[in-house]
Amino acid sequence: MNQNKLISYSYIFTFFMMTISGFGQMPIFKRYYMADIPGLEWLAKYYITHYLHYLFAIMFLSLISYISMEYFLTKREKLIITTSGYVGSLLLSTLSLTGILLVIRNFSGHLFSSSFIVYLDLIHLGAVILILMTGLFCMVFNKKWLEKP
Numbered sequence: 001m002n003q004n005k006l007i008s009y010s011y012i013f014t015f016f017m018m019t020i021s022g023f024g025q026m027p028i029f030k031r032y033y034m035a036d037i038p039g040l041e042w043l044a045k046y047y048i049t050h051y052l053h054y055l056f057a058i059m060f061l062s063l064i065s066y067i068s069m070e071y072f073l074t075k076r077e078k079l080i081i082t083t084s085g086y087v088g089s090l091l092l093s094t095l096s097l098t099g100i101l102l103v104i105r106n107f108s109g110h111l112f113s114s115s116f117i118v119y120l121d122l123i124h125l126g127a128v129i130l131i132l133m134t135g136l137f138c139m140v141f142n143k144k145w146l147e148k149p
Helices: 002-024 046-075 083-105 114-138
Strands: none
Touching: 002 046, 046 083, 046 114, 083 114
16 A cells, blocks of 8 residues: 555544544433444443544544645645645644644633633534535545646
8 A cells, every 4th residue: 555545544444433533522422312223322421522532633633734835845846736725724724723723622721701601612612614615625526725827
């Protein structure tokens, strides 16, 4: 398997697990009895989904950092970023920034107001939904993030 495929599959798996564990922190899996399916009980356990979300967020930030650095250091002259790439990058940046701020919120002594935390939560959730919709759009219409000039 070549390196690009491995990174692509890692990105997809990491984003899938972040999405599942993120939604798992809301009680929807227990509420709609999905956690009653054998093998999926862990979806209703907050601390398991919380720590999994953090673990996969670390992997996600590592992957997007690697992909960004690889582009800027080696591929910038050979490939250009498309409109889909700019939209995806903006959404990933929004997701990452709000996620980092939500992690900071969990530290003791944070100074965020409750209304700011609600806005962060909504922006974070909205960014996830927009990334999923944008990814589906790009997949259906074969839109690439990078192309040759």
